[in-house]
Amino acid sequence: QVQLEESGGGVVQPGRSLRLSCVASGFPFSTYGMHWVRQAPGKGLEWVAFISFDGNNIYYADSVRGRFTISRDNSKDTLYLRMNSPRPDDTAVYFCAKPVASVLSSYFDDWGPGTLVTVSS
Amino acid sequence: DIVMTQSPDSLAVSLGERATVDCKSSQSLFNRSNDNNYLAWYQQKPGQPPKLLIYWASAREFGVPDRFSGSGSGTDFTLTISSLQAEDVATYYCQQYYSGSTWTFGQGTRVEIK
Numbered sequence: 001q002v003q004l005e006e007s008g009g010g011v012v013q014p015g016r017s018l019r020l021s022c023v024a025s026g027f028p029f030s031t032y033g034m035h036w037v038r039q040a041p042g043k044g045l046e047w048v049a050f051i052s053f054d055g056n057n058i059y060y061a062d063s064v065r066g067r068f069t070i071s072r073d074n075s076k077d078t079l080y081l082r083m084n085s086p087r088p089d090d091t092a093v094y095f096c097a098k099p100v101a102s103v104l105s106s107y108f109d110d111w112g113p114g115t116l117v118t119v120s121s
Numbered sequence: 122d123i124v125m126t127q128s129p130d131s132l133a134v135s136l137g138e139r140a141t142v143d144c145k146s147s148q149s150l151f152n153r154s155n156d157n158n159y160l161a162w163y164q165q166k167p168g169q170p171p172k173l174l175i176y177w178a179s180a181r182e183f184g185v186p187d188r189f190s191g192s193g194s195g196t197d198f199t200l201t202i203s204s205l206q207a208e209d210v211a212t213y214y215c216q217q218y219y220s221g222s223t224w225t226f227g228q229g230t231r232v233e234i235k
Binding site (some may be wrong): 035044045046047059061062095100104105106107108109111112113114119 | 122159161163165169170171172173176182183212214216218219220221222224225226227228229
């Protein structure tokens with residue numbers, strides 16, 4: 001079955017960088033676009049970024065555009081999120097999520113357990 | 122960007138009673154070319170990732186109990202739990218996937234037992 005496992009979270013100082021990873025298994029990763037979604041403590045879900053199956057199409061939420069970079073390595077079945085210049089309001093659990101189909105207008109049918117990022121000095 | 126607004130923010134319902142959560146989008150989520158509304162519902166329990174319940178506004182995901190149902194079209198949607206069970210205590214989110222370049226969630230509705 002589909003498995004998504006995030007890693008790389010922890011405490012990071014404002015202005016430093018951090019890279020999150022999401023290792024996928026149980027489905028043909030290289031044929032699916034993938035998403036990052038985050039959830040600040042006690043708050044709701046916020047979509048962060050999307051990358052197409054081949055990396056040629058990328059979209060970001062306004063709140064992270066220019067600071068975060070989504071990427072993937074299909075040879076390793078791994079999705080990444082590079083957080084540059086994080087701010088305290090980037091503190092959240094970060095989930096990777098798989099869409100049900102490899103089309104842009106698709107809902108999410110599988111999620112990882114999430115990794116907590118705390119931005120604090 | 123499409124804005125999703127849920128109501129209420131929280132509700133308390135007695136066991137066995139009906140719970141209703143509303144979701145309103147800032148623009149229509151209906152696609153005339155395929156007669157589909159691009160609206161999903163998720164359930165999230167504390168410490169867990171969201172779980173897909175409903176897609177295309179009213180299609181129930183495999184394995185989801187039939188007490189969960191979705192309805193609505195265009196800009197107004199509803200999630201109904203026909204007979205609330207203890208295990209349904211959770212926060213529920215609607216999500217639009219119409220845009221194709223942004224994917225927006227409602228702010229969430231917490232459902233509790235009265």
